[in-house]
Amino acid sequence: MPTIDEIAKLANVSPATVSKVINNRSYVRATTRARVEQVIAETGYVPSQRARWLSTRRSHILGLLIPYRSDQIFADPHLLEIMRGIESVADEHGYSLLLSTVRTGGEAANPMARLLSSDVTDGAVVVETLDVRPETAPAGVEKPWAVIGYANDCAAPAIHADDYGGACMVTGHLLELGHRRIGVISSAPRPSALDERLRGVRDTLRANGLDLADPLLGVGDFSPESGERAALQLLALPEPPSAIFALNDRMAFGALRAAQQLGLSIPAELSVVGFDDISLATLLTPALTTVRQPGYQLGVAAAEAVFAILDGAPLASPVVIPTRLVVRATTAPPRKEVMDESGTVA
Numbered sequence: 001m002p003t004i005d006e007i008a009k010l011a012n013v014s015p016a017t018v019s020k021v022i023n024n025r026s027y028v029r030a031t032t033r034a035r036v037e038q039v040i041a042e043t044g045y046v047p048s049q050r051a052r053w054l055s056t057r058r059s060h061i062l063g064l065l066i067p068y069r070s071d072q073i074f075a076d077p078h079l080l081e082i083m084r085g086i087e088s089v090a091d092e093h094g095y096s097l098l099l100s101t102v103r104t105g106g107e108a109a110n111p112m113a114r115l116l117s118s119d120v121t122d123g124a125v126v127v128e129t130l131d132v133r134p135e136t137a138p139a140g141v142e143k144p145w146a147v148i149g150y151a152n153d154c155a156a157p158a159i160h161a162d163d164y165g166g167a168c169m170v171t172g173h174l175l176e177l178g179h180r181r182i183g184v185i186s187s188a189p190r191p192s193a194l195d196e197r198l199r200g201v202r203d204t205l206r207a208n209g210l211d212l213a214d215p216l217l218g219v220g221d222f223s224p225e226s227g228e229r230a231a232l233q234l235l236a237l238p239e240p241p242s243a244i245f246a247l248n249d250r251m252a253f254g255a256l257r258a259a260q261q262l263g264l265s266i267p268a269e270l271s272v273v274g275f276d277d278i279s280l281a282t283l284l285t286p287a288l289t290t291v292r293q294p295g296y297q298l299g300v301a302a303a304e305a306v307f308a309i310l311d312g313a314p315l316a317s318p319v320v321i322p323t324r325l326v327v328r329a330t331t332a333p334p335r336k337e338v339m340d341e342s343g344t345v346a
Contacts (some may be wrong), residue, residue, distance in 0.1 A: 085299020227254025
């Protein structure tokens with residue numbers, strides 16, 4: 001393996017310039033950078049991580065904390081898109097990504113302490129999901145970190161989708177179609193993102209003289225299986241909903257499967273809406289109506305916030321990524337024969 005001095009000699013530059021290129025620093029001409037990168041590629045040079053730490057006091061590792069089991073993470077396309085966005089920015093900065101998971105809420109502080117209080121990482125991105133809230137971060141942490149979700153007044157930039165607005169769009173869409181009994185599948189415990197989606201549903205219903213009754217609120221855990229169970233419970237009610245809004249796509253897939261079990265036609269006898277717009281949503285028959293929140297952009301924005309702080313920028317304001325309702329083939333007006341004269345589903 002060549003040394004950094006040998007790389008510098010082959011590229012006809014100083015070792016300091018090679019170091020700048022390796023660490024993606026500025027003040028290097030594009031032609032010089034290209035020449036150094038070509039020599040690195042031709043020689044197969046791999047920088048010593050320890051040497052980089054000694055010279056920069058940085059590990060060049062970005063932590064990523066997702067409070068899921070690993071099998072859950074890799075089964076969730078939305079989380080994978082978030083990870084892809086984070087990794088792309090880390091790679092641009094010459095950083096590796098270290099993934100840490102949390103299995104229970106009680107364990108949340110330990111991995112955060114490891115990621116943020118040791119020399120293992122230079123900073124971290126925390127995904128606020130089921131079991132952890134950003135306020136579990138250890139006190140006095142000086143390393144930069146960002147939250148994909150809601151920071152709840154923590155000293156960290158927060159990046160999240162417009163969850164409230166997306167849920168308002170879904171509820172408004174179903175009301176315009178004529179639905180009055182709308183079931184919702186949420187989760188327990190709920191991250192703030194789902195709280196915001198529920199708030200959007202309730203506010204939109206209330207603005208139209210309606211309310212989300214407790215029996216119409218099902219509980220899942222983000223998985224298709226839980227969405228199927230919750231949908232079966234909702235559809236077994238004496239007065240079942242004519243539409244179900246699952247607060248993520250995977251639970252919506254489960255709701256579609258429940259309808260199939262019961263012999264219900266989609267969307268003629270039941271409308272179903274999800275949230276995320278993962279790639280599988282377009283491959284279903286019928287294709288799923290859902291809310292698009294770009295996971296890749298969420299990951300990019302969070303990672304960029306961490307690197308901006310590393311470079312001396314002040315804490316950024318919360319970043320809200322717009323959402324968009326994508327109407328496909330799983331929503332339609334409710335059947336007239338199941339509606340009374342007032343327009344309320346019987």
